[in-house]
Amino acid sequence: MPLMAAILLMAPLLQGIPLSHDLHIHLAMADQFRASLAEGNVYPRWLADFNEGFGAPTMIFYPPGLFYCAGLASWLCGGNILVGFYLVLALLTIIGFAGVYRLLSEPAGPWAAAGVALTLVAPFRVFELHAAGLFPAYAAGCVFPWALDSLRRIASQPRSDGWLSRPVRGWAISVAAMLLLNLPFTVLALALVSVWLVFETGRSRRLDTLIRVTAGAAVAMSISAVYLMPALAERHLVTLPQAGQNVYAGNFIFMTPGAWEDPALQHLFQRMALFPLALAVVGMGLILVMNRGSSKSGQGVFNGLLQLVSMITVEAVFLASPASRWLWEGIPALATLQLPWRLLDHLAVSGSAITALALAVVWRSKNRFGWVRYAFAGFCLVLTLLMGMLSLSCIQMNGFAPPHLILKQIVAFRRLPADYPPRGSELTPQRADDALVTVARGQISGKVIAWESERRRIDIQAATSGAIALRTWYYSGWSARNEQGLTLPVTAESGTGKLLVAVPAGRHTLEIRFGATPLRLAAAWVSLLAALGFAIVCIHPLVAHYRKKQTPSRISASDQSELPPPHPSEYRDRMEPGAGVMKVWMLFQIVALILAGGLSLTWPPAGPPAEATAPLDVRKMGASELQIRHADGTTFTVRFMETVMAVIANPIYPLAAVFTTDEPPDSLLLVPPQPVATSSVYILHTVTGEFDRIPTDETMLGSWFFQVWSPDGRYAVILTSQWDGFKIFRAADWVHSSGHLWIDWRKPWRDMGAYDRPLRAGDPSRIHRFIGWEGPAVFSFSGSCCGTEFSYRYDIAQDRLTRTGQRELP
Secondary structure: OHHHHHHHHHHHHHHOEEOOOOHHHHHHHHHHHHHHHHOOOOOOOOEOOHHHHOOEOHHHHOOOHHHHHHHHHHHHOOOOHHHHHHHHHHHHHHHHHHHHHHHHHHHHHHHHHHHHHHHHOOHHHHHHHHHHOOHHHHHHHHHHHHHHHHHHHHHHOOOOOOOOOHHHHHHHHHHHHHHOOOHHHHHHHHHHHHHHHHHHHHHHOOHHHHHHHHHHHHHHHHHOHHHHHHHHHOHHHEOOOOOOOOHHHHOOOOOOOOOOOOHHHHHHHHHHHHHHHHHHHHHHHHHHHOOOOOOOOOOHHHHHHHHHHHHHHHHHHHHHOHHHHHHHHHOHHHHOOOOHHHHHHHHHHHHHHHHHHHHHHHHHOOOOOOHHHHHHHHHHHHHHHHHHHHHHHHHOOOOEEOHHHHHHHHHHHOOOOOOOOEOOHHHOOOOOOOOOEEEEEOOEEEEEEEEOOOEEEEEEEEOOOEEEEEEEEOOOOEEEEOOOOOEEOEEEOOOOOEEEEEEOOEEEEEEEEEOOOHHHHHHHHHHHHHHHHHHHHHHHHHHHHHHHHHOOOOOOHHHHHHOOOOOHHHHHHOOOOOHHHHHHHHHHHHHHHHHHHHHHHHOOOOOOOOHHHOOOEEEEOOOOEEEEEOOOOOEEEEEOOOEEEEEEEOOOOOEEEEEEEOOOOOOHHHOOOOOOOEEEEEEEEOOOOOEEEOOOOOEEHHHHOOOOEOOOOOEEEEEOOOOOOEEEEEOHHHHHOOOOEEEEOOOOOOOOOOOOOOOOOOOOOOEEEEEEEEEOOEEEEEEEEOOEEEEEEEEOOOOEEEEEEEEEOO
């Protein structure tokens, strides 16, 4: 059942790669992490290609677990990071469904399969994987059922069991895995578990449960200290994403309509919460009505799990609702998580578990009202179908792209802005044509010998002492040595934040590395010692058990005749030690090979596509004609009634923006850069040949000489006119239907919650100009009026406008 559910959830990959919101950033991180591992870095922390090659300490603050797995999987798959990344997600999906089945198999029996099915269609989990691209949170969610199963077993185990018994070890491993996959998910999970633990300790009056759960969590944190300690201690050295903003205040579930910046997204999230919650509430009511939750004999396992998942559900709903605003305001750890709707991830597992338990109760109950079981089963079926339809709409939300096109774009993705840039780095002009090394002071010449992720090697000839500035941001951990092993001073260049290396006069070979600080080294030792100690504790009972079985016992013949026949389970105990582990490992290998083979056949390897699979080509053939060449070599022509001036193709979708003018082809007004001719814009579907005119005011042709599509192809920004704002569209809308306006910026200075709001545009002569894209959803532009030009940055995803500067025009 878990394997079948995993195949169904990953089946949309047969259509192509879902263009999830964060796909580009995670692929860029995974590809750089893999490359850094290949260069010999045991724990890559500096991703050198981000921010147009200035790099960022991103992996100090991102948990490395998913990226280690993706790097290893891509190596096994011949270096294809896309196949390796999704192979890891597929294996984690199997692990997640297996955890749900194990969690429910004992208390729910065969109805554990229903819990797996409900988790399969949980809309938020599907949204997370195929639409949002929250891959680390999705991976941590796959481990969460195993953590819940360990907690259930800890609460029910005898007092005489050891402090690090098998359930406690399972809990420690689960928490460590979640910490190394996604920190926000784990912090919320531990917060939910803490409330249950206090309740369980008071109810059962057993301090041993409290000690065991706390000890397991402490072990997990010690094992993951290599990531946790630097991530928490170095936060003051970087600019945190959306620092100082109370983002959580506008992201609660069940807020009044229109409270979110995007009402459509708010409606989607509310449905993703209501469907599984309705099933859980009705199921809980039936359990209570039928008195199945009472403390009857033999119901300990059932009641223990029911109490656990019901409390997790209630807490998750409370923390995701505006009723908990006071907690988010008062607890800094919660406020930094930013998004209360993250708790829908935890709700997916606990809600599915409650529904499965209710189905088991109703179907096993000998209640005279037999129609209740059929009514509840029908209710579950209807809501399951509704959740399935919602999940399918989430899968289709952003469309798909061929794998080879995604692979071609990874190089561009690696140059995008990244989270956690060092403080002061925002002053650096991020231009792609900057030199790798510049002379800051002195008379110095030289050449770059090696430029790797965390290592630079430079030969210099310095006539005088001076300093060189590298195309790398300074951050704690960078160090420089000369050929004699002497340490050279490194600092941040004033005004830019670049890595500045002071060099003495003479000829030198500089070795510049990003390495461990005393804190990072101490954290590594804590993790190593904790992991070794934990491994010894886990192995010792197995060794003792093995030695005990190898010790022969002396039993007389008369005593042997009186012994009862062995139980079948004893035959399993007499198997060769480790045979069960080997079988599981063999099964894992078979599944991994099948998935790797299937994905490799579906996705071509990295590299330039063959001529037969080349992307569509759109070119201008005449004054008003375009020729479109398909991948199979066929061509067709599209003719416009106006003169075609420019064609800009989308990097991912089969779309092109076509700009036209009413001027004749031989008009002198069409010669750039003379911005006199007016222009209109059409969105052309390069597969069907259909095109859709964007209803804009006519704008001057010179305004169109910029990249309309965002770097990842998800958005189109159209300048309505020089005297008005921008219209922003989602490219995926044109793939399946005609596009609809997403953000209408006809009142460009509307209040967007920006810190530095520009003055309102009361003067109709204000002229706007597009500057460039600064990220997949961020662009900059200028507005000039009355002798002053203001520069602005607009974040499409956050709908946030910020003024970045101003200057007086000559």
